[in-house]
Amino acid sequence: MVDLLRKSEAFISQLSLVAIVDDQIVGYILFSKIYIVDDQGNRTPSIALAPVAVLPQFQKQGIGTQLIERGLSDARVLNFKSAVVLGHPTYYPKFGFVKAEKWSIKAPFDVPSEAFMAIELVENTLQGIAGTVEYPKEFQEVS
Structure with missing residues (x-):
């Protein structure tokens, strides 16, 4: 999926971040351009956080947290206004993500509401x- 996204218009090179320890990539995150589409077909731009990956032997060391915090900060600097994530409902709230249903924002597929979250990068x-x-x-396109 990442290879496909890198070749797409959704790719944001400044929001493709890696964590390196001893010259080895140990973590990676990517934000991609998305839209929130209302019932009238109006499209509001946003970004999605996916994937978030840290090698197992480097997990629980704050690497994912640093990547996400840096990514959200960089997204604000790049003037992105909001972001969504599909993920663990107890992990992402520490970054400010809340249930997307708060704004009546839905995923395009069936997922538990507590796992589909959004954040306002601008109040x-x-x-x-x-x-x-x-x-x-x-x-x-990923199988």
């Missing part, structure tokens, strides 16, 4: 925004 940016997330087609 009140999601007020009045509702709809279904439209991921890049590359997310569906």
